[in-house]
Amino acid sequence: MRYFVLVNSALVIMLLYLFFKDRKQKPNSKFDINKKSKPLDSSSFFKTEGKELNVLFNFNGETFDAYEVLGVPAGSPLDEVEKAYKKTDKNEFQKAAFDAIKKG
16 A cells, blocks of 8 residues: 555656646747837838838828828829829918928
C-alpha cells in the first residue's frame, strides 16, 4: 500500500513538472499581454508613401475634412477635386475646403 501511494505521488509530480516545464519554454507569442510594445504613432494611420490622405481645415471654429466636404475620396488627385468643386454651389464652406486641398 505504501509503495502504491509513493508511485502515484511520484507520477503526479512528474506529470505536473512536464506540464509546467513545457509552458515555461514556449516563446512569447505576439499576443502576449505581458510583452512590452511600442506606442503606436497616430500620424502613420492616414499616410501612404509620405502623403497624408486627409486634409483638415477649420471653418467657424469647427474642424472638417476637405475631401469629405467636396464628396470625393480622401487623397484624390487635384483634377478630380476641381471637377467636384465645379459641380457644387460654391459657398464659403466649400471654397474653404477647396482652398485647403490646393494648399495641402
